[in-house]
Amino acid sequence: MLVATTNVDVRYAETDQMGVVYHANYLVWCEIGRTKMIEEIGFSYADMEKTGTLSPVTNVQMNYHFPAKYGQSVTIHTWIEDYNGIRITYGYEIKNDEGKRCLTGTSEHVCVDAKTFRPMKIKKHFPAWHEAYEKYKKQPEA
Amino acid sequence: MLVATTNVDVRYAETDQMGVVYHANYLVWCEIGRTKMIEEIGFSYADMEKTGTLSPVTNVQMNYHFPAKYGQSVTIHTWIEDYNGIRITYGYEIKNDEGKRCLTGTSEHVCVDAKTFRPMKIKKHFPAWHEAYEKYKKQPEA
């Protein structure tokens, strides 16, 4: 199991009138973490899209534990929570710069053809990604 | 059980380079549905905030079924999925203008003091809201 780590400075634009980061913006941070995770195992999501494949989100589950604030930097930890050859589930933990856990969550993705949005088997169409996902995904504990 | 219905025209700003609505923006639409739901049972979230109470999101679960697109109008159905005097869970279904189900999901909320972010019991601090939530929430099926 590989955990990718990336830092993001909270943007003013990401706050709302509660004085904290607006809840939908954590999904954007998770995407940044995901991109980093993919890079660390040797791939590029931008390049995948150039081949005519998209990887839309099919499910998100987010638990908000503690609000992140402007003026802080947050750390996004991302890993492959689950993978079955078709669906990928990424896991996330976001902490603020005092080490407080702000968010835990998962997002589930498939691959689809950019024109038709028809699902594509990752195992079949992207064998190198498939191998890497099998290798780096979270393993069942002994 | 009361289901509030509201329509939203998809904004260009809400799309991404997949040519469909960016997944995080559905959370904004759910919030619009929630605001409408609250209005329909006789309250105003904006007014609640003016009394020094916030209602942050503690959990979201979103299932993305079908992409919404620019040029379409979507319909947001919102109801009270669950309520226990402290936590409120709203349920959502979003359909496009051809009746296709784009999203189903839930979001969970608590009430907190705006200054301290300490949880407040809705039953105790907002008895009128409490009564309405009890009345309009989804009832167990017979």
Added chain:
Amino acid sequence: MLVATTNVDVRYAETDQMGVVYHANYLVWCEIGRTKMIEEIGFSYADMEKTGTLSPVTNVQMNYHFPAKYGQSVTIHTWIEDYNGIRITYGYEIKNDEGKRCLTGTSEHVCVDAKTFRPMKIKKHFPAWHEAYEKYKKQPEA
């Protein structure tokens, strides 16, 4: 000269920690006004894009007079400030529900080929739009 009018309820997501609408979000509202303006003269921007033409922004000038707030509804007035067969300049005025002027501004647009981003003459490629823009644009005062 035709002035299109459209109303928008301020979204919570559009606020920032100043407790007012974040300045970049007015550009989104201007776009909504622009879309309405185009509809009122008989066209659809979504349909234009389907023919392989985009109309990117080349310049914006925004004057922020008074902050819009959550809980308010704003009115967007949009007109064709200038048009020369190639460039269109839209004018905007946004007022809150007490009639206070929140924003005045302009945005300038061209038409480009969706694949190459090369400029296209509106007069030549979209003669019907051209005629309408000539007809409805702001006329020099006598």
Added chain:
Amino acid sequence: MLVATTNVDVRYAETDQMGVVYHANYLVWCEIGRTKMIEEIGFSYADMEKTGTLSPVTNVQMNYHFPAKYGQSVTIHTWIEDYNGIRITYGYEIKNDEGKRCLTGTSEHVCVDAKTFRPMKIKKHFPAWHEAYEKYKKQPEA
């Protein structure tokens, strides 16, 4: 004259269905540049807000030269274009990673009391900021 430089990786969330960065998002990048500029001359905007002062935008002027894209990193150059003791005008130039100029622009700001939104003279209320702004602002060419 001091020019602050900062890099930003384009986020997927920042694109729209044109396949390029949505025009309003450049304002967010300018804000990141501004924050960096302020840090480089020894101050913190987040800290200023904690003293009960806000610095809202009163005007933006943006020229869009070339579209930035997902998969790229952009460089934001920010400087103090003008300053008169009350109003600050920041200047911006944003380039993509091939050195192409994507955007040039300015934004104008004042300082206001967080509660009343009444203007505050920077020279009077923030003498240290005043001195720095006088020192680092763009000087008239000889």
